[in-house]
Amino acid sequence: MFHPLRVSEVERLTDDAVAVTFAVPPALRETFRHTPGQHVALRRTVAGTEIRRTYSICAPAGAEPVLRVGIRLVDGGEFSTYAFKELAVGDTVDVMEPTGRFVLEPRAGHFAAVVGGSGITPVLSIAATLLAREPAARFCLVRADRSVASTMFLEEVADLKDRFPDRFQLVTVVSREEQQTGLPSGRLDQERLTGLLPALLPVADVDGWFLCGPLGLVAGADRALRGLGVPRGLIHQEIFHVDEATAGGTAIAKSPSTAAARAPEGSTLTATLDGRSGNWPVREGESLLETVLRSRADAPYACKGGVCGTCRAFLVSGEVRMDRNFALEPEETDAGYVLACQSHPATAEVELDFDR
CATH class of the missing domain: 3.40.50.80 (Nucleotide-binding domain of ferredoxin-NADP reductase (FNR) module)
Known part of the structure; x- marks a missing residue:
């Protein structure tokens, strides 16, 4: 879920990077309390097109959550260019709740x-x-x-x-x-x-x-x-x-069992999200995330590139083919988790659970 948050500070770190701090109102302190290593997705709409990008939280985790992210300017990057050149104190940005499993709970x-x-x-x-x-x-x-x-x-x-x-x-x-x-x-x-x-x-x-x-x-x-x-x-x-030139040859593509190269005609997807289930036909060439988004705009995603892991879902039944995977650990794929943004049906029926 996204929440509109006010920018409280924009700090220039280098010639191509800034740190952006958001003011977290008291009512959302628990919502934005993060585990060290987690990230948030930021959202803005330009000319009717929604842009989402994921950035890691750089502030230590504490009793009073400090929501500060580091953003490096990327050539041609729509959001990073906006954040680096235009974003100012007082602006409001839609921010998704912290997520991610690249974390370490403090221990000896x-x-x-x-x-x-x-x-x-x-x-x-x-x-x-x-x-x-x-x-x-x-x-x-x-x-x-x-x-x-x-x-x-x-x-x-x-x-x-x-x-x-x-x-x-x-x-x-x-x-x-x-x-x-x-x-x-x-x-x-x-x-x-x-x-x-x-x-x-x-x-x-x-x-x-x-x-x-x-x-x-x-x-x-x-x-x-x-x-x-x-x-x-x-x-x-x-x-x-991930450079596109190297992505194809390096990405890990896994499913719980051997998947076919092409999706069967007439495949259907059943998905559970926030306790509600739906069933939809999968259109040719689209990912399972795109199938869900046609009817459920609240489906979780950020990068759509197999990198952030926001769209992770549990494969309840059926088989899928993942184009790329740079987010899930081997233990997660072995347990049956997939990235919905990279997954395509390899059986006539597929069921995903985004709530697990």
Whole structure:
């Protein structure tokens, strides 16, 4: 569900990124109380066309919810261009309630993250909340950016280093300029991470890994960790950007059983949403989300690109083919969850449950 919220602050972070803070009225404090790592979808309508984009909450989770998101300008991005160039204090934006499973509830242990670019946004909330709430927790952050000038949340990360010098470890790598101190410049790929991570911390003793950023960085970090013997269940991923040129060959397409390549003619979809069920014919070429949206405008979605996971649904019966999946963990797909925005029927009848 979306709620109109007033913009209380727009802070310029870099030459291409801003942090936007929304005022949360007392009646909605519980609604917008977030778990560290979650995101919200923002919505605006331009010339009759609805635009939705998902942005992670960068503020720590606290008793009084602070709704602050980081937005990086994307070439041709309709919402990011608006937020960067036009959005001002006092404006109202429709904001969806926090969601997402790239989260860490504060607990004792040793945790680590590998992030690239704006992938720092949810990890900043995770690390800040963890270190403030749990004295027996440690956090190692490995971050990659193009340059120092393009690095988001420099001051906030430096503050964590000052406040928790014995429990917060920071390693910064820039790819397009030389640094006087720290690691040599260059990309953080699988080979480099395979050598770097064991030199930084005892990889086998880390209780949870959080990978966030562009697809190439996340995929490389995942392969490096798996090669170092880290169990799949300890690796959590969130993709922030997927190049269309690489998406087709890298996306994970899964369904509970082998699916046919084309949808059968006359397929029907039964879907349950907010306790109400409906049954609709699936039109040729459309996703199951599009089928639901024809009759239920309240169906949950944000990116429609298989990245954010907002449209996650449980496959009750039937089979589907997913074009792309950059949001669901293997455990979720194994349990029967699919992304409605990427799913097409592979059997004559399919049933989804958005409420599970």
